[in-house]
Amino acid sequence: MTVLEGFAGAGGLSEGARMIGLAPTLGYEINTDACRTARAAGHARVQADVRALDPARLADAEGWISGPPCPTYAASGKRTGRTDYATILAAVPRLADTRHPRRTLDRVAAEVADPRTALVLQTLDLALDAPNLRWLVAEQVPAVAGIWQEFAAELAACHRWDACTVLTLRADDFGAATRRTRVFLIATRDGAPDLTGLPYRARWDCNRFGPGPTDRPFNPLTPFPLTSMAAALGWPPGVRVNTRGNRRTPGGNEFPADRPALSLTGNGARTWYRTDLGPVAGRLTDRQAGRLQTFPPGYPWHGSRSSRFQRIADAVPPVMAAAVLGAVTRRPWQSAVWQRLAEVYGHTRPATPHIRPCLDMPSTPQLDLFTLPTLAEGRAA
Numbered sequence: 001m002t003v004l005e006g007f008a009g010a011g012g013l014s015e016g017a018r019m020i021g022l023a024p025t026l027g028y029e030i031n032t033d034a035c036r037t038a039r040a041a042g043h044a045r046v047q048a049d050v051r052a053l054d055p056a057r058l059a060d061a062e063g064w065i066s067g068p069p070c071p072t073y074a075a076s077g078k079r080t081g082r083t084d085y086a087t088i089l090a091a092v093p094r095l096a097d098t099r100h101p102r103r104t105l106d107r108v109a110a111e112v113a114d115p116r117t118a119l120v121l122q123t124l125d126l127a128l129d130a131p132n133l134r135w136l137v138a139e140q141v142p143a144v145a146g147i148w149q150e151f152a153a154e155l156a157a158c159h160r161w162d163a164c165t166v167l168t169l170r171a172d173d174f175g176a177a178t179r180r181t182r183v184f185l186i187a188t189r190d191g192a193p194d195l196t197g198l199p200y201r202a203r204w205d206c207n208r209f210g211p212g213p214t215d216r217p218f219n220p221l222t223p224f225p226l227t228s229m230a231a232a233l234g235w236p237p238g239v240r241v242n243t244r245g246n247r248r249t250p251g252g253n254e255f256p257a258d259r260p261a262l263s264l265t266g267n268g269a270r271t272w273y274r275t276d277l278g279p280v281a282g283r284l285t286d287r288q289a290g291r292l293q294t295f296p297p298g299y300p301w302h303g304s305r306s307s308r309f310q311r312i313a314d315a316v317p318p319v320m321a322a323a324v325l326g327a328v329t330r331r332p333w334q335s336a337v338w339q340r341l342a343e344v345y346g347h348t349r350p351a352t353p354h355i356r357p358c359l360d361m362p363s364t365p366q367l368d369l370f371t372l373p374t375l376a377e378g379r380a381a
Helices: 012-019 032-040 085-097 101-111 115-129 142-158 229-233 286-292 305-314 318-329 334-345 375-380
Strands: 003-006 025-029 044-047 063-066 135-140 163-170 181-188 202-207 214-216 240-242 254-256
Touching: 003 012, 003 115, 012 025, 012 318, 012 334, 025 032, 032 044, 032 305, 063 115, 085 101, 085 115, 085 142, 101 115, 115 135, 115 142, 135 142, 135 318, 142 163, 142 181, 142 202, 163 318, 181 318, 229 286, 229 334, 286 305, 318 334
Parallel strands: 003 025, 003 063, 025 044, 063 135
Antiparallel strands: 135 181, 163 181, 163 202, 202 214, 240 254
């Protein structure tokens, strides 16, 4: 296998790789239900702790895909990762400079409130020490963008990675029926990847050659259709989804299904139900939740209901994974995304490309305060 996956889960990134014809990936995953699901779907899995991998022995690996767990960083979790953010940032140069990475990783895991917070560092460990890696893709929740930037700066400045980018993407911009947002770290050793056509919401570049770290304007346009939750699941117009039972919060406990669904969480989505059918008949199924994420309708989810929904919520939507992996490996990906949208939602690719604005994006690019004229310059003009 030339492409390895860490924290591979039930197959979101594996599905994306398969969609674009990337060589079969070999995934390492510790969760039993995730491994059973992935294997039943045809994805290779080794049930093992990623921390047991020895990067120096991975001489055949050309690509490294990493999806470390996000509960300690996610807004829906306890957010202890945010409390320990500075500890993780400080660990990046320590890990990059040490001859004993295992000791450093163990030390950091002992310093943070939850050991899972330190698992993001496994992405950097493999990137630094796997001898023949040519590219890597890692994903996380938006809160980890600063950590990915620190990784990117280290790789570009000190470890001969040509191009490093941190991209913020949202699934509904790729036609998925969910507004899941993910931040990707992309690094390549053979020139820059082709990011043309990716509808990114934020982009930060840090390259080995050329100018220093650069924030780029967002790309507010996408060629993919907007898919509502109702359309994805074959529901009639006007349906509302209850997310919290009778519990009331400032944000309410319902949303309309006539738009892309909220981002799915393991504990949250398994309690969603259609208000017109009630909490029993209208309860969201695992197959429906997987479809919102653009998994095929018959994807073989394993485990209890709670476990299945957690596996679905942990996964990267395959259409988004295919786009990123295609861009990094310079493989055509738009046709693969359209094919999956046709399979899951029945969308037809138009003969003439139709470009639409991404949902909830500002209509004008964000101003860069450092490029605005000073008061004196304005008066002179």
